[in-house]
Amino acid sequence: MGSRRIDEASLENIITESKASCNKGWLVELFYVSDSDADEPHYRCYLRNLYTSKKVKLPNLTAKFNYSKQILTAPPTEEQQPCFVLSLIENERSLLFCRLGDLTWSQWSWLPHWSEGQRSTIDDSIKINDKVYALCDRTRLFEIETQGDELGSKDCGPILPSSSLFCICGLVESCGELFAVGRKSIFDTYVYKMDFSLNRGEQVFKLSLDRCFAFLGTSLASFSAAEFGVGDNTIFFKETELGITDDYDYVSSKEKDDDPSLYAFNLADSSLSVWNTSRGTRTTLQDHSQIRKFNLSRWFQDHDQIHEEKFQEDGESSRWFQLPLDTQILVIQCLSSVYDVMNFRAVCKDWKSLVHPIEWSPNHGDEDSSPPFEYPWLMFPQGEKGMYNFFDPIANLMHSISIPELENCKVRYSHQGWLLVTRAPYSIFFFERFTKERIELPELGRYEGWFDAFCVSGTPTSTDWQICAISNSIPRSRSLLIYLMRPGREVWTWFGIDCSYHIPCPSFSNLVFDGECFCYLAKNGKFIYFKIETTDDHLHCVVKGSSSTSSFSKYWRQFLVCYQDELISVWIDQKRNSIDVFKLDSEEDEWVEVKSLDEKILYLSQTTSLAVEAAAPPEIKNTVQFSMFSDIHGNGGNISYSLKVQRFRVYKNSIQGYSSLGDLYDTKEIFLGGTWIQPLVQPHANWNI
Structure with a gap:
């Protein structure tokens, strides 16, 4: 069977077919009526069979409520079960x-004993195996039972971790099992499978074999990945606008009609793919873990051999070696980086014999050690248990390594080779990859999924480091939640800050440390400084930034970078076809646009953003490196933006070089699963002359 096209219409069909299949083709249909003859606006209701078109009239439904979903307990033709x-x-x-x-x-009405006096909601419902289940308070699962002419309920336990964690959530059946999907944003999705033997949900990182989920509004359905020619273990959805109905609650509204973007979230590596449905869609989400991939387990011995694949023995090798020895020595003296040495060895067999393979050794920051490797790599999970990729954008190489210590973990931040890592539900620790040193921290006071960004002020081996964690996407709240930790403390200090008049919620940005304060950038151009006094744990909070925030409404994403105490912000346009870069004028508290980064390179991700100024190749200088890959350019490199030519681009290979991209559609972003890391290693070259 040929693959079917994936787009918004096909996702809607998948959901409709799923609803009909569990009741032998029967669906509930509502038609809004507001004519003058009616006493009041209402819905005309019918049961209609999708396969036979047979209809059954139901009572009219009042229009004074907004309805999220209709459920049939049994087909109307079923004699053994009441409909x-x-x-x-x-x-x-409540439900009708x-x-x-x-x-x-x-x-x-459903009013559990544990929420008496609190506001409760029925968020979703589903029929599975002839039983009807409902999700309540974005947390608990209960079964709706028919008791004669009435309804009753039976508590089944929590299926999601926190009632305040997700702004959108729903239930879905897949291969006879019940799953709950929770979304904090388009960038962060969680899936839990209900274990009825334990009366609780367990987080999963892999769906059933060959399965994907469609998620539109509050409706979910499972479908075959092979049938549509897409990668499995993926959740497809449209971006949903969020609104506030009162001072306490978020609600989800319809998908953005003016946004042609369709998204796919992959559970294995927490990556997000996006494409433009108005110009056609792809049918394959490529696996970019295959980009010239090598096993890093033998990396210290094999890294140089990677580059040697470029070498092919031909008649030119002897000509190069026939150069006078002093000329060859002059060439060697001009090799300014490890990449130059590797490329020198790749020229010909004779030149390869002049230098031993590059040796790498851990750099622990000792005074006697040489500077560590200065160019960051992008680290992200591969999808297999404990497997991670390290992508080097300078050499366009992907390394693979098994790190069992980080299985089912999230790398939240990196600093001078150290990783800050969380593991659900509350664990957090420092980890150094090359030495495998691990430093445990006090457990987080809340579920780790609450937090949108982390930042560390120094290495854990120092005496004055601090950690700042922020949550800017809490449903039922307009406050920023700030958690702080420093050496010697056994519990986290936390603060709730009402910034609703200055900081839009949610903003989804990264945190940076400018040497004195932690800084967070909002989507309206404002930024907020956090500083904690070590004497009394008092938090100083200052909101700064341009008073003209409307100009930032044209942007889709924002990133913050600190370079030598200078704040730089990068903004991606709503159309995804350009970026703008600003530097902060600290005297005026205004963002000033810049057209060039000079010699600097920016490395951006949701977890860690870095700036490097070094002797990089000319094509790398004055660029912004993203934690994104292209889905339409084969196994190329990561996506970058050249400020010189004002274009997005992707590196294809050594022959074709860089290929321009019109925009960021058909791309895959490594979101919470990826981080830029500066490895604590240093290269050594030994010559045979």
Whole structure:
């Protein structure tokens, strides 16, 4: 069978077919009526069979509520089970129900004993294995039971970790199992599978074999990846606008009609792919872990051999070696980087014999050691258990290594080779990859998924390091949640800051440390400084930035970088076809646009953003390096932006060089799973002359 096209319409069809299949083709249809003859606006309701077009009339449904979903407990033709029709009310703990033959709808409310006096909601419902389950308070699962002409409920336990963690969540059946999907944003998605034997949900990083999920609005469905020619273990969705109905609660509204973007979140590496549905869609999400990939387990011995693949023995080798020895020595003296040495060895067999393979050794920051390798690599999970990729954008090489210590973990930040790592539900620790040193930290006071960004002020071997963690996407709250930790403390200090008038929530940016304060950039151009007094744990919070915030509304994403106490912000346009770079005028607290980075290179990710000024190749200088790969240029390199030519580009190979990209559609971003890391290693070259 040929692959089918993936787009928004096909996802809607998948969800419709899924709803119909569990009730022998029967669906609930609502038609809004507001004509003058009606007493009040209402919905005309029918049951319709998707396969036979047979219809059954239901009582009219009042239009004074917003309804999120309708559920059938059984097909209307089923004699063994009663047919109830349930209509969930958005942001309420109530639902309306009726049976065939009823003249009106009845109301049923769910009020668990643990939430008495608190606001509760029924967020989603699903029929699976002839049972109806509902998700409540974005956390707990319960079964809706039919008891004669009435409804009852039975608590099944928590399926999601926190009622305040996700702004959008829903239930889905896949291969006879029940899953819950929670989304904090388009960048961060969690999946949990219900274990009825334990009465709780367990987080999973891999769906059933050959399965993907479609997620539109609050509706979910499972479908075959092979049938559509896409990679499995992926969740497809449209970006949803978020609004606030009152002072306490977020609600989800319809997908953005003016946004042609369709997204795919991969669970294995927490990556996000995006493409433009208005100009056609791809049918394959490529695996970019195959970019000239090598096993880093033998990296200290084999790294130089990677470059030697470029060498092919031909008649030119003897001509190069026939150069006078003093000329060859002059060439060698001009080799300014490890990459120059590797390329020198790749010229010919004779030149290869002049220098031993590059040797690498750990650099522990000792006074007697030479400077460590200065160019960052992008580190991200490969998808297999404990396997990680390290991508080198200078050499366009991908290294692979097994790190079992980081299985099912998230790398949240990197600093001078050290990684700050979290593992659900509350664990957090420092980890140094090459020495495998691990330093445990006190458990987080909240589930690790709460936090959108982390930052560390210094290495864990110093005496004055601090960690700052921020949550800017908490449903039912307009506050920033700040957690702080420093040496000698056994618990985290936390603060709630009401910045709703200055900092839009959510903003989804990275944190940086400028030498004195932690800094966070909002999507309106404002930025906030956090500084904690070591004497009394008092948090100083200052909001700065341009008073003209409307000019930043044209941007889709923002990143913050600190270079030698200078703040630089990078903004991606809503159309994804350009970026703008600004430097902070600290005297005026204004962002000033710059057209060149001079010799600097910026490395951007949601976890860690870095700036490097070094003797890099000319094509790398004055660029912005993203934690993104192209899905339409084969196994090329990461995506970068050249400020010189004002274009996105991707490195294809040594012959074709860089290829320009019109925009960032058809790309894959390594989001929370990836970070830029400066490895604590140093190269050594030994010559045979």
